[in-house]
Amino acid sequence: MPSHPDMTALVVAAHPDDGDFGCAGWVSHHAALGWDVHFLICTNGAKGTEDRAMTRERLIALRHEEQREACRRLGARGVTFLDHEDSELVYDRALLEEIVRCIRTVRPHTVLTHDPTDIIILDSFINHPDHRAAGTATLDAVYPTARDHLNFPAHLAAGLEPHKVREVLLWNSNHPNWDFDISALVEQKIEALTAHATQFPDPEGFAAFSRERWRGEDGRYLERFRKIALSF
Numbered sequence: 001m002p003s004h005p006d007m008t009a010l011v012v013a014a015h016p017d018d019g020d021f022g023c024a025g026w027v028s029h030h031a032a033l034g035w036d037v038h039f040l041i042c043t044n045g046a047k048g049t050e051d052r053a054m055t056r057e058r059l060i061a062l063r064h065e066e067q068r069e070a071c072r073r074l075g076a077r078g079v080t081f082l083d084h085e086d087s088e089l090v091y092d093r094a095l096l097e098e099i100v101r102c103i104r105t106v107r108p109h110t111v112l113t114h115d116p117t118d119i120i121i122l123d124s125f126i127n128h129p130d131h132r133a134a135g136t137a138t139l140d141a142v143y144p145t146a147r148d149h150l151n152f153p154a155h156l157a158a159g160l161e162p163h164k165v166r167e168v169l170l171w172n173s174n175h176p177n178w179d180f181d182i183s184a185l186v187e188q189k190i191e192a193l194t195a196h197a198t199q200f201p202d203p204e205g206f207a208a209f210s211r212e213r214w215r216g217e218d219g220r221y222l223e224r225f226r227k228i229a230l231s232f
């Protein structure tokens with residue numbers, strides 16, 4: 001159990017490794033402070049390989065294990081897989097119910113997820129449709145769905161009380177308004193990401209590339225978020 005009920009966070013990611021890219025520094029820092037951090041991964045990661053000899057079943061099993069290992073390296077407490085098909089995630093009532101159920105179970109103070117607002121991010125990449133679906137469903141789960149016991153009443157019957165999330169942090173946003181300095185945590189972030197060996201088969205090359213690419217002009221490393229403080 002966390003040392004304080006507010007020291008609980010939920011990371012909702014479309015694919016294995018998204019949460020580590022988005023907020024591994026934040027997770028590592030807060031887990032070390034005693035926060036209870038849980039990951040929810042919406043898809044099975046079955047499309048993330050260029051290895052044509054890889055079977056689908058083996059890839060899914062490997063990506064589950066890689067995410068578990070990344071969570072261990074960050075000090076996160078647990079990971080749940082919804083196992084929707086990679087690249088086919090759609091926002092529907094079923095996905096909303098699954099995320100609301102997880103919020104009502106984990107009862108996070110802070111939820112971290114994809115910013116689903118825009119299709120083009122920072123004029124440099126396209127926001128994957130799975131990221132948009134996961135981010136939109138998560139925001140709708142936070143407000144209003146998880147708060148009101150009349151939504152998905154079967155939860156209440158199963159003992160899951162409504163829950164108010166207090167803070168949302170969105171990564172890969174066109175409108176970041178809050179920076180978390182991870183200059184002292186870059187190696188932990190790289191270590192978490194290199195647990196995803198199917199994605200980064202050359203861990204040393206990936207580490208060197210990341211140290212260079214992520215460094216700001218002032219030499220610092222930042223995780224940049226769009227922060228929403230839900231005060232009511």
Ligand SMILES: [Zn+2]
Nearest residue numbers: 014015018128
């Ligand atoms: Zn992704």
